[in-house]
Amino acid sequence: MVESVDIPTVMSGPVLEIVDLEYVIKDRRLFDGLNMTIGAGESVAVIGPSGSGKSTLLSCVLGLAKPDTGTVLVDGADVMSLRRQALARHRSRSIGMIFQFGELLPELSPIDNVALAALLSRADRATAYSRAATLLDDLGVPRVETTDRLSGGERQRTAVARALINSPSLLLADEPTGALDSKTRDQVAEQLFALPGTRRCGLLVVTHDLTVAARADRVLELRDGVLKQADIAGVGGR
Ligand SMILES: Nc1ncnc2c1ncn2[C@@H]1O[C@H](COP(=O)(O)OP(=O)(O)O)[C@@H](O)[C@H]1O
Ligand SMILES: [Mg+2]
Numbered sequence: 001m002v003e004s005v006d007i008p009t010v011m012s013g014p015v016l017e018i019v020d021l022e023y024v025i026k027d028r029r030l031f032d033g034l035n036m037t038i039g040a041g042e043s044v045a046v047i048g049p050s051g052s053g054k055s056t057l058l059s060c061v062l063g064l065a066k067p068d069t070g071t072v073l074v075d076g077a078d079v080m081s082l083r084r085q086a087l088a089r090h091r092s093r094s095i096g097m098i099f100q101f102g103e104l105l106p107e108l109s110p111i112d113n114v115a116l117a118a119l120l121s122r123a124d125r126a127t128a129y130s131r132a133a134t135l136l137d138d139l140g141v142p143r144v145e146t147t148d149r150l151s152g153g154e155r156q157r158t159a160v161a162r163a164l165i166n167s168p169s170l171l172l173a174d175e176p177t178g179a180l181d182s183k184t185r186d187q188v189a190e191q192l193f194a195l196p197g198t199r200r201c202g203l204l205v206v207t208h209d210l211t212v213a214a215r216a217d218r219v220l221e222l223r224d225g226v227l228k229q230a231d232i233a234g235v236g237g238r
Pocket of ligand 1: 025026030048049050051052053054055056057
């Protein structure tokens with residue numbers, strides 16, 4: 001029997017729902033019926049060997065890769081059925097993306113890099129810059145003239161700020177600590193995995209680093225085209 005409980009906040013659907021995703025690339029069955037659901041405030045790590053399709057999975061969530069069958073719902077919207085402009089708008093409102101090497105514009109300052117993402121989503125200038133300043137202060141990024149003066153960890157924190165500026169419901173990260181030394185990796189990973197709790201977003205991190213993956217609420221392994229619960233007992237991530 002299910003007991004009724006008082007739920008203090010409004011129930012909302014998952015921020016990411018992947019159903020029966022199948023994708024054949026060059027005669028290889030890369031995805032053979034993938035399923036995954038992430039709720040607001042929840043973190044999921046996907047591990048898997050190089051070439052298993054982790055980055056392609058994120059491309060499918062962004063609507064950049066077109067799998068053969070299956071459904072990808074971000075914030076309830078089917079990304080594969082959206083036309084180009086609607087997809088771009090939905091992506092910039094609902095998804096924040098963090099890449100392995102930050103992918104910042106090196107000649108711009110950290111605050112310009114972060115504010116730009118808001119300006120592209122049509123925020124007004126004052127709002128974009130004040131939100132960018134707050135995020136960078138929260139994440140401990142110093143005010144420098146150009147991002148190429150930042151350390152690797154500071155660059156990744158700038159990338160995190162940029163991913164957060166439009167208050168996305170889903171954060172995606174592809175090997176976010178792959179270019180960092182282990183101490184910096186731990187600091188960035190700690191900040192990253194705290195975000196679902198503080199900002200109520202869902203977080204999907206793909207990584208081959210088990211100590212990073214172990215910080216997630218759930219760890220899944222991508223292998224032979226399917227996702228399974230990973231067994232990473234004994235890896236000290238926290
Ligand atoms: N657009 C594409 N065209 C052809 N092959 C691709 C394409 N995207 C990915 N692949 C191939 O799919 C496989 C999975 O790649 P990827 O998603 O980058 O794996 P991972 O991130 O797990 O290392 C690789 O063999 C890659 O070469
Ligand atoms: Mg990859």
